[in-house]
Amino acid sequence: MIKVVNVHKYFKDRHILKDINFEVKKGETLVIIGGSGSGKSTLLKLLIGLLRPEKGKIFIKDEEISQMTEAQLDKIRLKMGMVFQYSALFDSMSVGDNVGFGLKEHGKMRKEQIRQIVEEKLKMVELEGFADFMPNELSGGMKKRVSLARAIAFEPEILLYDEPSSGLDPITSAKIDDLIVQMQKLLGVTSIVVTHDMNSAFYIADRIAMLYNGEMIAIGTPEEIKKSTDNRVLEFINVSKERKR
Numbered sequence: 001m002i003k004v005v006n007v008h009k010y011f012k013d014r015h016i017l018k019d020i021n022f023e024v025k026k027g028e029t030l031v032i033i034g035g036s037g038s039g040k041s042t043l044l045k046l047l048i049g050l051l052r053p054e055k056g057k058i059f060i061k062d063e064e065i066s067q068m069t070e071a072q073l074d075k076i077r078l079k080m081g082m083v084f085q086y087s088a089l090f091d092s093m094s095v096g097d098n099v100g101f102g103l104k105e106h107g108k109m110r111k112e113q114i115r116q117i118v119e120e121k122l123k124m125v126e127l128e129g130f131a132d133f134m135p136n137e138l139s140g141g142m143k144k145r146v147s148l149a150r151a152i153a154f155e156p157e158i159l160l161y162d163e164p165s166s167g168l169d170p171i172t173s174a175k176i177d178d179l180i181v182q183m184q185k186l187l188g189v190t191s192i193v194v195t196h197d198m199n200s201a202f203y204i205a206d207r208i209a210m211l212y213n214g215e216m217i218a219i220g221t222p223e224e225i226k227k228s229t230d231n232r233v234l235e236f237i238n239v240s241k242e243r244k245r
């Protein structure tokens, strides 16, 4: 479903991503971990075509996207939903209008049809009846769920999450984790999740990949990652799990 081959990304003369290679199979959830500045968000941006690699190829459903025009990318993006780190809702629009925004922009749907889809997606994230609320009337966790409802409005085959649990308390972030797993089960989506939260990573991942200074230094199942012999991986997962003093 997603294939990244020998990808390099530079910002000016800074080499940010170095020879990245991985594949994500249909229906799989890959979690990307790594320290601040290791290149996780940059990698997500490459996958939705917001950035282009200087070298290498990125395939989304067998189509190579790194050389595509904006119009071609727009078509591919319809197959992808993105949940942004800070929810990225439009504050001046109601929850319902936020969720239905893409449908209104892209689709040739009638108002009533959009309203139905919006309600259905809000129900999936347990926010039934919240369509008329404004974003500033919601908690951080609710905003994340609205963002997820918007991301699934087009029934994408791929979902990308940028730190879905950042800024949330442990109980709310566990709820978001359950929703991520549910999306995989109910919709069969292929997901890539960037997170700092190791509890969440081990819970939702089929496989975990670790970035370190722009290199992918490990990729494997949670069990394989736990058994890694690379100190950089062990240190990261242990430090992230519990801090000792």
Ligand SMILES: Nc1ncnc2c1ncn2[C@@H]1O[C@H](COP(=O)(O)OP(=O)(O)OP(=O)(O)O)[C@@H](O)[C@H]1O
Pocket (backbone or CB within 6 Å): 011, 016, 034, 035, 036, 037, 038, 039, 040, 041, 042, 043
């Ligand atoms: N548009 C940009 N222009 C120049 N440098 C950038 C740009 N975006 C990111 N960088 C740099 O690329 C590196 C990787 O950034 P990125 O945001 O991908 O890291 P990250 O792993 O997502 O970090 P965090 O966990 O803190 O969000 C950083 O050194 C950052 O300063």
